[in-house]
Amino acid sequence: MDEKSQRFDEESERAIGQLVGSEIQTLLSESCDITVGDSVLEVMSVSIxxxxxxxxxxxxxxxxxxxxxxxxxxxxxxxxxxxxxxxYNHKPPKNTGNYRMDHLSVRLGAVARVASIEVLEASEQGVAESVVYDAGLVITRADGLKFAIVRADSILGALNIAHVPSDIGELTRGLVVRARYGA
Known part of the structure; x- marks a missing residue:
């Protein structure tokens, strides 16, 4: 049986390492799909x-x-x-902000340091081949806030963001922790 493995590359691993210990307050995305009554967000990218x-x-x-x-x-x-x-304007004019208000901004509360990140792995088994790949991250801040950024089960290449414990559990069901960064 052939096995395909798709892991984060070295640049991704270094970036995850940089996120640990960083103080964060906001998640940004250029677009978002929200279903009424659901707290899980579907986005095409996340910028922190x-x-x-x-x-x-x-x-x-x-x-x-x-x-x-x-x-x-x-x-x-x-x-x-x-x-x-x-x-994004890193030097905005007086009385203006760094961003236009034409995007999704998820406020995480007060600024807090990223304490740990778990890399989640998914696997699929076929008749002639199997695949294992990095499917998402669970990020925990020093103040206890936890959120997940996990691949959406679609061919859009989208990501899901969850911050409610039950939603995190649902999004990460069947995934296993492959690596941990931080505490």
Whole structure:
């Protein structure tokens, strides 16, 4: 049986390492799909401000295995000097902000340090091949706030964001912790 493995690349691993210990307050995305009555958000990317002109950008894409057509996702985490797809002015004019108000902004409460990050792994088994891949992150802040950013089960290459414990449990069901960063 052939096995395909899709892990974070070295640049993603370094970016995840940089996020641990960073003080964060907000998640940004250029777009969002929200279902009434559901607290899980579906976005195409997540940008996390971690300093002046410094963002962690998380994105997803997908592919299929060649024989059994098993879907798998290709997550990437990068350090960037601007959020993905969002207007950003690092030196805004007086009485204005860094961003236009044309994007999703998820406020996480008071600023708090990222204490730990868990990398979640998914696996699929076919007849002739299998695939194992990094499917998401669970981020825990020093104040106890926990949220998950996990691949959406679709071919859009979207990500789901959950902050309610029951939603995190639902999104991460069947995934296993492959690696831990921080405490």
């Amino acid at each position: 401000p971690i300093g002046a002109r410094k963002f962690i950008v998380i994105e997803s894409d997908w592919a299929d295995t060649p024989k059994d057509w098993l879907d798998y996702h290709l997550l990437s985490v990068r350090v960037a000097n601007a959020p993905r797809g969002i207007y």
